[in-house]
Amino acid sequence: MGVDFVTEGNVAYITLNRPDAMNALDPEGLVRLAEIWGEVKNNPEIRIAVLTGAGEKAFCTGTDMKKAKVPDECMAALYYKEGQPIIPHMKMWKPIIACINGYAVGGGLEMALACDLRICSTTAKFALTETKVASLAGLNGTQCLPRAIPQAVAMKMLLTGEMIDAAEAHRVGLVSDVAEPDQLMALARKYAEKIASNAPLSVMAAKQAAVMGMDMPLPHAIDFSYLLWGILRDTEDRKEGFTAFAEKRAPQYRGR
Ligand SMILES: CC(C)(COP(=O)(O)OP(=O)(O)OC[C@H]1O[C@@H](n2cnc3c(N)ncnc32)[C@H](O)[C@@H]1OP(=O)(O)O)[C@@H](O)C(=O)NCCC(=O)NCCSC(=O)/C(=C/c1ccccc1)CC(=O)O
Numbered sequence: 001m002g003v004d005f006v007t008e009g010n011v012a013y014i015t016l017n018r019p020d021a022m023n024a025l026d027p028e029g030l031v032r033l034a035e036i037w038g039e040v041k042n043n044p045e046i047r048i049a050v051l052t053g054a055g056e057k058a059f060c061t062g063t064d065m066k067k068a069k070v071p072d073e074c075m076a077a078l079y080y081k082e083g084q085p086i087i088p089h090m091k092m093w094k095p096i097i098a099c100i101n102g103y104a105v106g107g108g109l110e111m112a113l114a115c116d117l118r119i120c121s122t123t124a125k126f127a128l129t130e131t132k133v134a135s136l137a138g139l140n141g142t143q144c145l146p147r148a149i150p151q152a153v154a155m156k157m158l159l160t161g162e163m164i165d166a167a168e169a170h171r172v173g174l175v176s177d178v179a180e181p182d183q184l185m186a187l188a189r190k191y192a193e194k195i196a197s198n199a200p201l202s203v204m205a206a207k208q209a210a211v212m213g214m215d216m217p218l219p220h221a222i223d224f225s226y227l228l229w230g231i232l233r234d235t236e237d238r239k240e241g242f243t244a245f246a247e248k249r250a251p252q253y254r255g256r
Pocket residue numbers: 020021022024025061062063064065066067068085103105106107108129130133135136137138139
């Protein structure tokens with residue numbers, strides 16, 4: 001699979017580029033994608049990433065079912081050597097925006113669920129179809145979808161494999177915004193640039209507090225978030241943010 005990767009300022013744009021196969025994930029593409037996520041995580045110039053698909057039909061339709069092969073190695077050995085594929089590479093405190101330009105199906109929807117913001121085009125469609133093809137939404141879809149949207153809707157999607165459209169995805173809160181196809185990337189860029197202009201350590205701490213706090217009892221989460229505030233309190237960027245406010249100018253954040 002081709003995966004395009006460009007940076008503009010502090011924003012990384014990752015485009016799954018196999019439109020003829022609905023941007024399904026083939027083995028080469030998975031290797032490339034893992035390298036790209038490593039670059040996003042480790043390059044200090046990058047503050048946020050936007051993940052999208054090439055063409056107007058699909059964001060990603062999950063595993064390339066025509067190219068997928070069961071490896072020779074047994075699953076237990078593979079699991080203890082490499083762990084779960086795809087999603088762990090996306091684990092980082094820098095935010096990721098899913099810019100869903102069409103079908104987000106199977107592993108495609110699961111990758112979108114691993115992102116922090118989801119916006120979609122009016123033509124987007126969403127499904128976890130794995131039960132239809134005798135598999136399982138094993139890239140966290142069984143866990144993340146019922147946590148992202150009302151359980152009854154999630155269970156219907158998980159068990160039937162039925163699609164929901166963009167309007168329904170917006171209604172249930174799977175996406176925050178729906179845009180016309182020709183305006184979707186501009187919207188993603190607008191959000192990405194807005195987030196990239198905020199203080200990078202604060203943005204990462206906000207994501208960390210929200211993501212980790214969701215798995216904690218509330219009193220622990222509150223304490224944790226206060227401690228995260230504490231580690232930001234003495235940063236140069238916080239001084240800069242407050243000074244810039246007082247001086248009525250735009251802040252210049254440096255991530256320290
Ligand atoms: C999305 C669709 C409903 C679109 O239908 P439409 O009629 O508009 O278009 P098609 O003619 O069907 O598609 C055009 C072209 O693309 C090929 N295509 C589309 N999706 C795939 C795919 N996933 N793999 C391979 N090829 C794909 C299609 O064959 C056509 O090719 P052509 O005939 O022109 O040569 C419809 O395309 C659709 O239903 N697609 C399948 C979506 C799906 O079921 N996805 C789930 C895959 S399983 C998965 O993602 C898993 C993830 C995972 C879990 C755990 C660990 C790792 C991964 C499970 C797993 O891998 O077991």
